[in-house]
Amino acid sequence: MNTQTRLPVIPSGTPAKASRSLSAACLTHALHDGYTDALYVFLPVWQAQFGLSYAGLAVIRALYSGTMGGLQIPADRALRNWSPRAALMLSTALALAGLLLMALPLGMIGLCAGLVLAGIGSSIQHPRSSMLVTETYGANSRRPLGIYNFSGDLGKALLPALVAVLLPVIDWQAVMVLMAALGILLIMALARLAPSTPMQAQRAATRAPGRAQDGRGFAILATVGALDTATRMGYLLFLPFLIQGRGGDSPTIGVALALLFIGGAFGKFTFGWLGERIGVVRCVMLAECATALLIAATLVTPLLPTLLLLPVLGIVLNGTSSVLYGTVPELSKGDTGRAFAVFYTCVIGSGGIAPILFGAIADLSSRATALLLTVLTALAVVPLVSTLRPYLQTSPTSR
Structure with a gap:
């Protein structure tokens, strides 16, 4: 191997500092992703309180996800010249302020304004946390990025389950306040863990080695990520109502989401390992085919079998993101920070727009029709990702 193109394993300092940086990124990702997906548990409550349709619920949620995606x-x-500590603390402070605004007795206006403010906060987290991991581990960042993505699924599994347990006991505004309190705890942790100085000195070292890309490979990767996210978010929009329609109550909805996200967390490790052995393209194709099959299965199974299928569905529904995110530095054309921001814009923007479209289709036809369209969206990824092969590095683990 040409040693002149190799990057240092930990360009930012000692292993202890690298571990603290990774912990800061993971804790931030876990809480912010927990905030994002806990909103699904509130959807039936907001539908009953404000008389919203499926499309209306999707629009309300898109105020958060659209803001988060559009501001990446x-x-x-x-914030490129800010220290990771300052950027991540600001991100969390804005997100928890949004939750507190939603908790105020301001009706629909307060809810919408709070979602936008929380979305602004979370828009900072993704590119800054991802870049912190990439800058810290250099060329060896694929596996730490997998850990970072896994931490997000832990937050997705734990916080929605906690919210589902609390909602039958206290009103939803009080639950928002408790979620905001977790943000305060995170800010205190970031003050100790996150680096306090900008990492500009290492930015040049994170440029991906190898041949220059013309941008088409990255465009394909971003489109694959957008379709993959559209499938996931479209299914998540209807999952609470799918469970509710089969006799499940609020705690059951929380359990269903937790099962799905626990499977997703396991999927990050499974597909990270699988991607290294069979390649990115084959790994994604396998996951999307399995996703389509399992979503279709949950349309016809009773409540208990559906709950049993959800962890398996979570493995393939969420597992691909670890493979896709880990490929971003390879196709970034050198500016990894901007590449992550663009990639997150595409996937989060898709996550905001797709549920609106699926929700409108459900309102005009049926929930089953909209869910079948999520199946077709997953299948559409298969021929598209196959065109990514020429743009990946020549190692078999990339393909």
Whole structure:
């Protein structure tokens, strides 16, 4: 191997500092992703309180996800010279302030404004946390990025389950306040764990080695990520109502989401390992085919079999993201921070728009029709990802 193209394993300092940086990124990712997916548990409550349709619920949630996705690139650009500590603390402070605003007795206006403010906060987290991991581990960042993505699924599994347990006991505004309190704890942890100085000195070292890319490979990767996210978010929009329609109550909905996300967390490890052995393209194709099959199965199974299928569905539904995120530095054309911001813009933007479209289709036809369209979206990834092969490095683990 040409040693001149190799990057240092930990360009930012000692293994202890690298571990603290990774912990800071993982804790931030876990809480912010927990915030994001806990919103699904509130959907039936908001539908009953505000009289919203499926499309209306999707629009309400898109205020959060659309803001979070649309501001990825501006947030990366504006905070590029900030220290990771300052950027992640600001991100969390804005997110918890949004939750507190939602908890105030301001009706629909307060709910919408709070979702936008929380979305602004979370828009900072993704590119800054991902870049912190990439800058810390250099060329060896694929596996730490997998750990980072796994931490997000832990948050997705734990916080929605906690919210589902609390909602039957206290009102939803009080639950929002408790979620905000977790953000305060995170800020205290970040003050000790996250680096306090900008990492600009290492930015040049994170440029991906190898041949220059013309941008088409990255465009394909971003489109694959967008379709993969559209499938996931479309299914998540209807899952609470799918469970509710089969006799499940609020705690059961929380259990269903937790089972799905626990499977997703396991999927990050499974597909991270699988991607290294069979390649990115084969791994994604396998996952999308299995996703389509399992989503279709949950349309016809009773409540208990559906719950049993959800962890398996979670493995393939969420597992691909670890493979896709780990490929971003390889196709980044050198500016990894901007590449992550663009990639997150695409996938989060898709996650905001797709549920609106699926929700409108459900309102005009049926929930089953909309869910079948999520199946077709997953299958559409298969021929698209096959065109990614020429743009990946020549190692078999990339393909």
